[in-house]
Amino acid sequence: MIYRIDLFIVAAIAVVVIVRLPRALALLGSPYEWTSGHILRYVPYERPARMVQLRQQSSPATSKEAESTDDAHTLYSYSHANHVQRVNANGAPTKMYYPPHVASCTRLLRGVLAPLRLRITPGFSIAQVILLSLYFYVLVYAAFYKSNPFTDPMRTAWLAIGQLPFVFAFAAKNNVLGALIGLGYEKLNFLHRFVGRLVVLAANIHSIYYFYKWSLAGTFVASMQRSSNAWGMVALVCVDMLFFFSTAFWRQKAYNIFISTHIIGFVLVLPATYLHKPTMLPYILASVGFLALDQILRLLKTRITMATVRPLPELECTRIEIPGINSGWRAGQHVRVRVYSFAMGWFSWIESHPFTIASVSGGPEGIVLLCKKTGTWTTKLYDMAKTNGFVERGVVAREVRVMVEGPYGGPGHTIFASFSAAVFVAGGSGITFALSAIQDLVQKDLKGRSRVKVIELVWVVTDPASLVPLVPLFTSLIQQSVFTPIRISVYYTRAPIGKFPFASDNFIHGLTLAPGRPRIAKVLESAISRAVSLGAGVKDTVGITGLVVGVCGPVSIADDVAKAVGAIEPLRRDQVGGIEIHEECASSFLFFITHTNYAVCALQSFRLVAGYLALAGSVPYSINHLYLRFCYSEMVSGKEVIFKCIRSLFLFIHRRIHIISFVHFSQSST
Structure with missing residues (x-):
């Protein structure tokens, strides 16, 4: 029985693999995508040749490509040219090569699968609950079938x-x-x-x-x-x-x-x-x-090299630059880092922490990480970066030896550049994911390797001063996006203390700063409208290939994005070619029974399953009775749920023990 159940689970996994096989094959159709994201390495950096020029005369202003996620010393004054074209190193027009696009589901299934994104509890969707319920039922069946x-x-x-x-x-x-x-x-x-x-x-x-x-x-x-x-x-x-x-x-x-x-x-x-x-x-x-x-x-994925760390007080984070590794990852992937320095304590080198890569692969500065000061280890890292370092471009920096393992995670079979529009929503230090993805899209667009026509970035921070170190980079990205305009909206949730860090005319067109929380639904509608109005003829003849929404940050932001995407009207969703969500949030590491409130929703979701089992008689009455006691009892708090579950389980065991004892006593008496 157990062997057959294991084969059934393997077969179910194989079905999922086959269903997702077209997306995997599409990834193989884009050489850059499938050859990256496996092994970190260093490749010699070559300064890119001019990739954009006016149709009648060259425009040096548009040919500059961002070479650093810092760019703290440079601010460009630039307005987008209306008549520009992509050119190669010889000045000839660039031949366009668009990555293949395969939607995650067909148009007929969009309406069915969309509700599965809805959250039952923070960070936990209906799809996950259904999956765990089915898995649980399979194992219950294996445990109680004729036994x-x-x-x-x-x-x-x-x-x-x-x-x-x-x-x-x-x-x-x-x-x-x-x-x-x-x-x-x-x-x-x-x-x-x-x-x-x-x-x-x-x-x-x-x-x-x-x-x-x-x-x-x-x-x-x-x-x-x-x-x-x-x-x-x-x-x-x-x-x-x-x-x-x-x-x-x-x-x-x-x-x-x-x-x-x-x-x-x-x-x-x-x-x-x-x-x-x-x-x-x-x-x-x-x-x-x-x-x-x-x-x-x-x-095989581990590298030991030198890194430069320096504090960013406005963001309350530490910037780690690893120039010895500048290739081998895809946008959105993360690495695990150990720091070999006694300045962080005698045993801090044992700890390995994950951080999303904020830089684009193939750049001159290598891997760039922004490590938010949240726990003991990251606080020690921030304090170490502030002290006993050298001064580089007016800021304190320090060199340390690090062990980097990765890359991991990332978009998987999803190719951001294959969509018609992209919206990125980031909270706090989650901006690293958005920065990497947008820089990658901009570079691919300049090389004629991206279908994306619309890019929106929404960043939610607590303090407007957090924007200060990233204004040059945001400005540079907007300047580069000649063919795909970028709109960056920054929202701060707390009133600034003291003097406001920006003048009213400090931002270029496309970069805005506003108080409050973003209206995600409005941002999505705007991106859909822009993508639909531009049409597919601007880029290629395949058609509008959908909207990808990337989110990185607290669980609450991911839940808001999922809710906003679920509220999009089916007609609008079909007009843009479908909407897909890619999450890089803490919720990915959560399990619903970790918190007692998760158990409430999960047990409530088992009601239909328990009722079906009771009616169908698929398993013994005792387990159905236990199931129903779990699912239909009054659940006023998470602690009461756990108490009721434990109490019911012990009553069930106690009753079984008495039955076994009675059987043994009867047999011995006879």
Whole structure:
């Protein structure tokens, strides 16, 4: 049964891979896209030749390409030319090459799939709840089909070990499944946590049966002296330790403890499981295979080099420049960074933190990271950058040795340059994702490799002074966007203290600063209208190829964007060729049971499933009764939900134990 269930899950994954195969093939049709995003490297930088000129005379002003995400010393005064053309190094008109575009779904399915983006709780969509509900039902079916976990403990044992390879597969940074379907490891992390918790539950149910049996017979100590049982206890302690130290408290307050216990637990649980039950070797080898592949690829993706760090007080972040690595990533990808410096503490080098790359691949400055000062590690990094450094262009800077691992994440099979319009919404330090993506689009557009006709950037910050260090870059981007105008709207949510940092005429056309929060729906409507009005004939004859919306920042911003996209009228959505969302938010790392309120919505979503099970009689009445107690009880708070769940589970176990005891007593009496 367990083997068949595993094959069913693999088959379901294969169906998803086949459905998304056209997008993967489209990615192969764009050489730059599929050859980048795998291995970081250094390539000699060549200053680009002039790519734009007036149709009748050259225009030096338009030929300048941004060579730095800093550009703090240069502000250009420039108005877009109306009659310009792309030219190559020889001055001849550039031959256009547009990347292939494959929509994520057909037009007929847009109306069906659009509601799946709606959020049930912050950062958690209906699609994710449906997926987890189906996965849960499949495993419940495997556990209870012609079996009872309290009379057949081996079923839950095989269920736990059968899901262990999936736990490793979903957790790997170099995720094979993610590469096939075009999703980063962070997008699949919620599956890793969900399946991991089910493994812990199944392992404990398996163990409780034997603990009760041995205790009832008075042979607990003697049974635990057997080598296989002792190793089984080691495996049980490991999985319980993994569960306990993976809760939100440890991940947020003591990340080093969380990651250390994960490493220790995973290293011990596999050999302990084999010594407990050698017949489980195939599943153990599969888990080891996923783990070994991930570690080998992580080693190949690791680089140790020098970096320059300097503080940006206006943004309350640290800028890391790594000139020794200037190629090998796609816009929107991130890297994991370790800093080797005793100035950050004796053990800070152990910590590895992810940061989105803010620069474009192939530039002269290499990798540029903006590290927001939020936790202990980033605060130490910011303080180190401020002290004992050298002065470079009027600011304090410091050189340190870093280990860079990546790149990871990113757009996957999505090609931003294949859409007709692009809208980027960023909150705080999420601007790094938008900067990288927009710079990449501008450069591709100048080379004739982009279909994008409309680019909108919305940046939400708390203080308007956060805009100060990025005004030169924003100005440079607007100046370069000769063929694809860029509009940048910055919103600040707090009143400035003291003198306002900008004069009223400090910005060029296309860059605005306003108080309050953005109206995302209005921005999307504007982008759709501009894309539809320009039509497809301006760029190519394929037609309007849709609107891509990239969002990076707090979960609340991602939820607002998803809500605004869902509110777009179907007619408008079809006019622009469909709307796709790409998220790079903290919600990708969340799991709905981490917070008790997530359990409320998830359990409510199981009501229909529970009712169906009760009517159809697909599983024993006892599990249906337990399901219904979970789903239909009055849920006034998250804590009460957890209490009711635990209470119902113990009542269920207690009732089963009494039934087993009565059966044993009856048999002994006869």
